[in-house]
Amino acid sequence: xxxxxxxxxxxxxxxxxxxxxxxxxxxxxxxxxxxxxxxxxxxxxxxxxxxxxxxxxxxxxxxxxxxxxxxxxxxxxxxxxxxxxxxxxxxxxxxxxxxxxxxxxxxxxxxxxxxxxxxxxxxxxxxxxxxxxxxxxxxxxxxxxxxxxxxxxxxxxxxxxxxxxxxxxxxxxxxxxxxxxxxxxxxxxxxxxxxxxxxxxxxxxxxxxxxxxxxxxxxxxxxxxxxxxxxxxxxxxxxxxxxxxxxxxxxxxxxxxxxxxxxxxxxxxxxxxxxxxxxxxxxxxxxxxxxxxxxxxxxxxxxxxxxxx
Amino acid sequence: xxxxxxxxxxxxxxxxxxxxxxxxxxxxxxxxxxxxxxxxxxxxxxxxxxxxxxxxxxxxxxxxxxxxxxxxxxxxxxxxxxxxxxxxxxxxxxxxxxxxxxxxxxxxxxxxxxxxxxxxxxxxxxxxxxxxxxxxxxxxxxxxxxxxxxxxxxxxxxxxxxxxxxxxxxxxxxxxxxxxxxxxxxxxxxxxxxxxxxxxxxxxxxxxxxxxxxxxxxxxxxxxxxxxxxxxxxxxxxxxxxxxxxxxxxxxxxxxxxxxxxxxxxxxxxxxxxxxxxxxxxxxxxxxxxxxxxxxxxxxxxxxxxxxxxxxxxxxxxxxxxxxxxxxxxxxxxxxxxxxxxxxxxxxxxxxxxxxxxxxxxxxxxxxxxxxxxxxxxxxxxxxxxxxxxxxxxxxxxxxxxxxx
Numbered sequence: 001x002x003x004x005x006x007x008x009x010x011x012x013x014x015x016x017x018x019x020x021x022x023x024x025x026x027x028x029x030x031x032x033x034x035x036x037x038x039x040x041x042x043x044x045x046x047x048x049x050x051x052x053x054x055x056x057x058x059x060x061x062x063x064x065x066x067x068x069x070x071x072x073x074x075x076x077x078x079x080x081x082x083x084x085x086x087x088x089x090x091x092x093x094x095x096x097x098x099x100x101x102x103x104x105x106x107x108x109x110x111x112x113x114x115x116x117x118x119x120x121x122x123x124x125x126x127x128x129x130x131x132x133x134x135x136x137x138x139x140x141x142x143x144x145x146x147x148x149x150x151x152x153x154x155x156x157x158x159x160x161x162x163x164x165x166x167x168x169x170x171x172x173x174x175x176x177x178x179x180x181x182x183x184x185x186x187x188x189x190x191x192x193x194x195x196x197x198x199x200x201x202x203x204x205x206x207x208x209x210x211x212x213x214x215x216x217x218x219x220x221x222x223x224x225x226x227x228x229x230x231x232x233x234x235x236x237x238x239x240x241x242x243x244x245x246x247x248x249x250x251x252x253x254x255x256x257x258x259x260x261x262x263x264x265x266x267x268x269x270x271x272x273x274x275x276x277x278x279x280x281x282x283x284x285x286x287x288x289x290x291x292x293x294x295x296x297x298x299x300x301x302x303x304x305x306x307x308x309x
Numbered sequence: 310x311x312x313x314x315x316x317x318x319x320x321x322x323x324x325x326x327x328x329x330x331x332x333x334x335x336x337x338x339x340x341x342x343x344x345x346x347x348x349x350x351x352x353x354x355x356x357x358x359x360x361x362x363x364x365x366x367x368x369x370x371x372x373x374x375x376x377x378x379x380x381x382x383x384x385x386x387x388x389x390x391x392x393x394x395x396x397x398x399x400x401x402x403x404x405x406x407x408x409x410x411x412x413x414x415x416x417x418x419x420x421x422x423x424x425x426x427x428x429x430x431x432x433x434x435x436x437x438x439x440x441x442x443x444x445x446x447x448x449x450x451x452x453x454x455x456x457x458x459x460x461x462x463x464x465x466x467x468x469x470x471x472x473x474x475x476x477x478x479x480x481x482x483x484x485x486x487x488x489x490x491x492x493x494x495x496x497x498x499x500x501x502x503x504x505x506x507x508x509x510x511x512x513x514x515x516x517x518x519x520x521x522x523x524x525x526x527x528x529x530x531x532x533x534x535x536x537x538x539x540x541x542x543x544x545x546x547x548x549x550x551x552x553x554x555x556x557x558x559x560x561x562x563x564x565x566x567x568x569x570x571x572x573x574x575x576x577x578x579x580x581x582x583x584x585x586x587x588x589x590x591x592x593x594x595x596x597x598x599x600x601x602x603x604x605x606x607x608x609x610x611x612x613x614x615x616x617x618x619x620x621x622x623x624x625x626x627x628x629x630x631x632x633x634x635x636x637x638x639x640x641x642x643x644x645x646x647x648x649x650x651x652x653x654x655x656x657x658x659x660x661x662x663x664x665x666x667x668x669x670x671x672x673x674x675x676x677x678x679x680x681x682x683x684x685x686x687x688x689x690x691x692x693x694x695x696x697x698x699x700x701x702x703x704x705x706x707x708x709x710x711x712x713x714x
Contacts, residue, residue, distance in 0.1 A: 011714060012469055035712075038503060177714045206713040217710055223534045223702035225710070246713040250532070 002196075004211070005291070006244055007204040008279035009177065014049045016174065019202055019280060022291070026052065027171030030199070034059035034186040035178020035206045046174070054174075055166050059186040062159040066189075069155025073148060077189070080144045084137065084233070091133045092230060098126055099228045099262075106258045106301075123265050130231045130266070134214060137233055156189070164195045177205025177246060180217070184210045184233060193236055201238070205246040208275055211238040216267065218245065220253045229263060239283045243267050248274030248295075257301030264297040272297035273306070281306070340366050341373045341408050344401055355406055364438035365453050370414065372453060374398070375438060376407040376423055383407040384424040386433060388450075388687045390660040395424065416457040417685040418692065419658070420450035443691045444519050452691070458684075463528040464521055464694055470531040471497035475523065475542075480569050484560040485546075491566070493574065494523060494540035496530050504575050506538045506582035506705055508608075509562055511552065511591030513542020519690035525697050533709040535701045539574050541566065545594075549629055552590040553615075554597035554636035563602045580607030581649055584704055588612035588693045590633070597636050599647035608704040609651040612693045616664040637664075644671055650678040652700040654693075656686035 005019050020029070031054050033040045040060040047054040067074035102122035108115055167173070173196050175183075183206050187193070201211070209215055218229040245252065253259050254274070264272050271288070273281065273296055280291040290306040298304055344350060344358055359377060366373040376383050376398060383398035398407035413419065420443055422433045435442065436451035443452045454460070473496045479488040492513060496505070516522040522542075529535040543566070545551040551558045562585075571578055585595035585606045592614030599606045617630050618637040624630055651672055655665035662683070672679045680703055686692035 009714060035714075039498070039500075177712075179708060179712050181711055209713060219709060222709055223529075223698050224706060 002198040003200040004239060004283040005200075005202045006208040006211075006275060006279075006281050006283070007202065008275045008277045009205050009247060010046075013277060014046070015278065015280070016046070016202065016204075017050050019291075020050060020052065020172065023172070023200055023202075025172045025200060028053040028055060028169055030167050030170035030173050030196075031056045032059055032173065032175045032183070032187070032192070032207070033178070034063070035176060035180065035183035036060075037179055037182055046176075055170065057163050057166060059163070059190060059192070060182065062163070063186050063189060066153065066156040066159050069158075070153040072151060073153045073156060076144060076147050077185075080140055081185075083140055087133070087136060087140070088230070088232065091129070092228075094129055095126075095228055095230060096226050098122070098129060099226075102126055102262055102266075103258055106261055123262070126266050133231055134234060141234070160190055160195070163190055163192070167195050167197070167199065170199060172200045172202060175201065175203035175207030175210070177207050177209075180206040180209050180215060181232065183207065184215065184235070187236060193238060205275070208244040208246065209235065211236050212242065212244060213237050213240050213270065214243070216243055218263075219251045220256070220259055229266075241270050242283075242288060243270040243272045244275045245272055245297075246275045249276045254295075254297075254303045260297050260303060261299065261301030264299045264301070268299060274303070339368050339371055339373060339410065341375065341410065344406065345408075350401065350404060355404065359438065364436065367453075367455060370412045370455075372411045372413050372419075372455065374409045374411070374421075374423070374436065376425070376436070377405055378407075378425060379405050380407065380425045380427055382426040383409075384426070385409050385411070385421055386424045387419055387421040388689070389419060389658040390662065390687075391658070413453075413455050414685060415455050417455040417658075418458050418656075418687070418695075419453045419455075420687055420689055420691070421453070422450060443689060445690050446515060446519070450689075458686075458695075461695065461698070463532065463534075463698060464525060466524050467528050467531070470527045472527050473497050473499070473523065473530070475517075478573075480566055482561045482565050484557040484565060489546075489561065489566075490544065492517075492542040493570070494526060494542065495574075496537040496539070497527065498537070501575050503537075504577045504582075506536060506584070507541065507567070507570060507574075507576045508538055508584040508586055508610075508701075508705070509541045509543060509566065509606075511543060511545070511585075511587030511594050512548070513540075514544045515690065516588075516693075517542065520694035520697070522694075522697070525694060526701075529698060529701060530707065533707040533712050533714075534698065535707045536705045537707075538705055539570070539576055541570055548590060550632075552587075552594035553630075553632040554593065554601075555632075556601070558594060559598040559601040562598055563605055567605075580604055582607070584608030584610060586610035586612075586700075587614075588690075589688065590615050592616075593633055593636065596640070596647065600640055600645065603645050603647045606647070607649040609648045610700045610704060611651060611653045612696060612700075613655050613659055613661055613688050614653070614665060614668065615661060616668050617661075618664065618667075641668075641671055644675050646675045646677060648677055650704055651680075652703055653679065653681045654696040654700060655681075655683055656688060656692045657683050658686060659688045661688065 010016055029052050031043055037060055043056045105119045105122050187210055203211055212235040215232040215235050216229055217232050220227050279294045281294055282289050282291055294306040295303050296306050364375055374385055385396040396409055398409040400407050423436050425432045439451045441452040442449045473494055476493045478491050480491055481488045510516055530537050570576055583606050585599055587595040592611040595609055599609055615633055616637050617624050617626050617634050618641055619634055624634050655662050669681045
C-alpha cells in the first residue's frame, strides 16, 4: 500500500516540506497541478519551498494536446461532460426540495419520540438521492469507457508514456488543489494512479477530494445559489470512509449544529474531516491518523478535534 | 369584489413608522428608563450610564440615541425616506441629557447626524457617543446597524487576500475634447496571456474611497465568488451634466474608452464579458449609455438609480433632474433591449425606491435577465458597497463551487 497524506491548503503558509521530511522523501517529486488550469506551470514557489527537484506532469496541457491530436476522444469527453452537467442540474432540483425539510426536522422541538424517525427518514431520502445520482454517473462513465475502449488514441498514449517515464524516476507524487472536476478528469483520463504504482502520494485541497470515494461540493454561504452540499462524482477511491473538506473554516458554518449534523449524518459512514490550513492526516490503508491536530464533524452536530498522533 | 385602490402599498419604512405610531403604549424596559425614571438622578449615575453603554443602544427593535450637552433642542437628522427627517430628542428634566428612542426593523442601516440647537445656532454634529462612521463626498455620518446587518467581512482588508493593483491612465477623447483620467484595476495574479471580462464603473474614485471597491474586488476575487476581471474606474468632470443621458459620455465610454482598454489589456471582446456599473446618477449614466449602444454591454449593475420619471404632470425634484426625467420617460416608452443581464438594487429607505421598483417590470419586459434586490438602507455608499457581492457574483460569477485551492 502506498503511503498517503492529505493536507490543508498550502497557499498562504506552505507546510509541504515538513511532510516530505517526515516521510523521508529526498528524491524527485512529480507534481500534478492540473487543477490550476492555465496556471498549471506556475510551480516555482512549490519548487523553492520543497528544496527538492520537482517535475510538473503538466496533465492539463497534455490533455489539451491529446484532445487536439485525437478528435474522437475530445468529442466523447465533451459529450460526457455535457451529460454530467445536465444530470447535475436535474439532481439539484430534487436536492433543493429535499434538504430543507431535513433541516427543519433537525431544528424542530416536537416530541423527540416522533421526531427521530422523521429525521432519519429525511436523511435517508437524501442519502438515497445522492446514491441514485452516483449510480447514474457511473453509467455515464461506463458508457464513455466502452465508447473509447476499442479505439487507439496515439496522442493520449504518447502523453501517458511520457508521464509514466517521469513517474518512474520520481520518489513521490504531489497533487495540488484547484478546479476539482478538471483535476479529476485529468487524473482519470491518464489513469494516473495506475501509472503511479506505489509512490507515496501527498495531496491537498481539491487534490485530496479527488482521491476519495466520492466528490462532494460544498459551501454553506455562497453569494448565489442555495448553498446545498452536492455529490458531484465518484472519486478515484484511493481511500475510503473519509470525506475531506478543504477550507471548511471559510466554506462551512461550523458553528451551526444543524448544518454540521446534517452534513455528518448524510455522508456517514464517511467521516467528515475539515482540511484547513495546517491540517495533516495520513492513511495506512486501514486507518486514519492525525499527524497534526485536525477536526471532525460529529453526528450530533458538534465539531470536535482529532488529536495529533 | 373589492374596489381597486389608488393608494400605493406602504414602503417598509412607512410600515415601520406606522407600526411604531399605532402600537399601544406598553411598559417597556429600556436602558434609558433607568435615568428617565430616577427621581434623584445624580451626576455619577449619568456618567456611569454613558460609560457603560455603547451608543446608540440596540434593544430589540428599539434604538436609543443619547446626547449630553447644553442645548435648547436636540434633533436626530437622518435620511430615512418616509420618516420625519428631524426627530426631536427628549430632555431629562433638570439635566443636560437628551435621548430619543426610535423603533427600527432588524437589518436596518441608518446614517444620521445630531443637530444641536442653541438660540439661533444649529450644529449638525457626528454622534459623539458613536464611533461608527461612514464617509461620503460630503464628509461623514454616524452609523447604526440593527441586528442582522453587521458589516460583512468581505468589505474589510483581509491579510489572506492577494491584492490587485490600480494603474492610472489618461485616455484621449474626441467626444469630450482633451483627455480623461481613469484608473484600471488589475486582479491579483493578473497575466497578459489570459482574457478577462471588463467592468466600467462610474464615479470610480468615490467607489474606491467610500465603498472600498478595491478591497471588495480583491476579496471577492480571492474567494472565487467573482471572476477575475479588469475594472475601469471612470470619473466625470461635470457629473450632473455628463451622467444624465449625455451623448458625449456614452460615446466616450463606448467608442473611445473600451476600444482603448481592449488594445491595452487582454479583455474578452464580447458583450457578456462587458459591463457597466453606477450608483444614483451613475446608474442613469450606465443605463443610458447601454440604451444608446444596445447589445454592446451585456451586463449592467445599477444601484439606487435616479430613475425619476413623470407619467403625468411635472416632477418635483428640481431642474437638475430635467434631463434625467426626459431620459427615463423616453426609456420607459421605448426601452428596447439595452443589455443581456441587469442587476438593480435600491434601499427601501430611499426616496428613489418607488422609481426603482417601477423600473423592474419595464426591464423585465425587455427580455433581459433581471435581478432586483432591496435592503433597509438609504441612498449612501455603504448601501452600494454592501450590495456589490450579490450583484457582481451574479453578473460575473467566480468558480467558487468547483475550485478548492
